[in-house]
Amino acid sequence: MAGKDEGVLPRSPREVVPSRSRPPVVLPAVIAAEGAAFAVLAGVDGSAGWQAARVLLVVVVTAWAVWLTRRAGPVGQGTTALALGIAGTAAGAGAASAHLTKAGLDPAAAAAVVVLVTGVVLLAWGTARLIRAIPGWWRLLAVPMAMAVLWFVLLPLTVAVNATSRPPGPVGPATPAHYGLGYQDVAFRTADGVRLSAWYIPPRNGAAVVLLPGAGSTRTAVLGQGAVLARHGYGALLFDTRGHGRSGGHAMDFGWWGDRDLAAAVSFLDRQSGVRAGKIAVLGESMGGEQALAAAGVDPGIRAVVAEGATGQQLADHGWLPGGTKGALQRGMEWVMYTAAGLISGAPRPMSIPDAIRAANGRLVLIIASGAVADESAAARWFRAASPATVQVWVVPHARHTQGLAIAPRAWEAHVIGFLDAALKP
Numbered sequence: 001m002a003g004k005d006e007g008v009l010p011r012s013p014r015e016v017v018p019s020r021s022r023p024p025v026v027l028p029a030v031i032a033a034e035g036a037a038f039a040v041l042a043g044v045d046g047s048a049g050w051q052a053a054r055v056l057l058v059v060v061v062t063a064w065a066v067w068l069t070r071r072a073g074p075v076g077q078g079t080t081a082l083a084l085g086i087a088g089t090a091a092g093a094g095a096a097s098a099h100l101t102k103a104g105l106d107p108a109a110a111a112a113v114v115v116l117v118t119g120v121v122l123l124a125w126g127t128a129r130l131i132r133a134i135p136g137w138w139r140l141l142a143v144p145m146a147m148a149v150l151w152f153v154l155l156p157l158t159v160a161v162n163a164t165s166r167p168p169g170p171v172g173p174a175t176p177a178h179y180g181l182g183y184q185d186v187a188f189r190t191a192d193g194v195r196l197s198a199w200y201i202p203p204r205n206g207a208a209v210v211l212l213p214g215a216g217s218t219r220t221a222v223l224g225q226g227a228v229l230a231r232h233g234y235g236a237l238l239f240d241t242r243g244h245g246r247s248g249g250h251a252m253d254f255g256w257w258g259d260r261d262l263a264a265a266v267s268f269l270d271r272q273s274g275v276r277a278g279k280i281a282v283l284g285e286s287m288g289g290e291q292a293l294a295a296a297g298v299d300p301g302i303r304a305v306v307a308e309g310a311t312g313q314q315l316a317d318h319g320w321l322p323g324g325t326k327g328a329l330q331r332g333m334e335w336v337m338y339t340a341a342g343l344i345s346g347a348p349r350p351m352s353i354p355d356a357i358r359a360a361n362g363r364l365v366l367i368i369a370s371g372a373v374a375d376e377s378a379a380a381r382w383f384r385a386a387s388p389a390t391v392q393v394w395v396v397p398h399a400r401h402t403q404g405l406a407i408a409p410r411a412w413e414a415h416v417i418g419f420l421d422a423a424l425k426p
Contacts, residue, residue, distance in 0.1 A: 035062025037114035081126030088119020094161025156337035163253040179227040194249035203235030207279035207426035212288025215253035218245035256347035258291025297356025304423035308368035316352035320382035354386035
């Protein structure tokens with residue numbers, strides 16, 4: 001027919017014009033919800049300037065992710081969702097567990113739960129999207145890749161967030177008065193300005209001991225140990241480490257602020273008229289024991305250390321881990337965990353415990369390990385190898401973590417008091 005281009009065929013109604021893959025409409029909404037909750041979580045604490053910077057960063061990343069998922073192909077969409085899912089799952093699980101166990105459903109915990117839920121949704125969607133984009137038998141690689149992400153990314157990041165996000169827990173009603181002991185409510189400041197709250201029991205023999213609780217605990221956790229020391233005339237300074245109990249600062253439950261906190265505690269005791277020069281020791285439980293061991297290498301004011309339940313506060317402390325594939329996997333996971341915790345908290349990495357023991361220049365150390373926890377005995381033997389002449393190890397039969405005094409009170413008293421008498425000569 002005239003006027004008709006016979007060289008062009010009419011398009012079939014079933015013919016589909018290729019178009020760029022579009023994500024479900026709900027995906028940008030999930031990303032925006034995660035970003036909003038993340039912004040609330042990022043603004044929970046810190047200085048006003050630091051809070052604003054973190055919130056702004058979250059807003060920028062969220063806006064960029066929403067923009068990208070509307071324009072990228074399947075691989076770009078899946079990768080973006082997977083990355084946000086990993087971040088949200090780790091941050092949400094770590095912060096939610098930290099706040100729910102210490103402060104209940106506070107605003108930070110509520111925001112963390114939202115971050116966790118949206119993170120899991122994005123993690124699942126992104127994983128499925130990427131698996132569909134992998135051709136043929138290559139999809140079988142998804143299983144080992146998922147296990148690697150779980151072990152080397154999700155698990156260590158969750159633990160790192162939990163260790164650096166715990167709010168202060170309550171001190172509780174117990175005081176030294178419950179043991180019939182006179183005491184003073186005192187406070188002192190660290191070199192970086194953090195106010196630490198403590199109970200001080202003056203000595204009757206001229207010697208005093210700083211008592212450190214474990215991670216997430218307050219000074220009430222070492223009241224029993226303080227009472228034993230006081231019965232034998234020793235002074236006792238029981239304090240809440242930073243971010244715990246009534247002390248200021250931000251918690252870092254791998255104990256990396258221990259050097260600064262202990263320096264302030266030792267300085268406080270040095271100023272007390274009843275404490276003679278060179279008569280100060282430190283007794284720590286779990287994280288507190290690790291802090292005491294590490295601080296002894298840099299603070300000459302610490303004349304002796306009793307550490308119970310110490311296994312290490314960084315990868316350099318874990319030379320006792322097994323070799324082979326199992327040990328390599330554990331070390332890889334811990335490297336990510338400790339690196340992330342350091343970046344999140346800004347805490348200075350302390351000296352390794354073996355190096356600190358060697359740097360203590362002959363000062364005596366007693367390490368108490370739990371007989372029912374194999375890692376503690378292994379760690380104690382490895383720490384002792386750093387200086388066999390100055391480090392004693394006592395393994396409490398059948399005791400669980402830091403339960404030496406509870407399981408064997410007379411033996412614990414005999415070992416600890418005998419050690420302090422020999423080390424301090426009060």
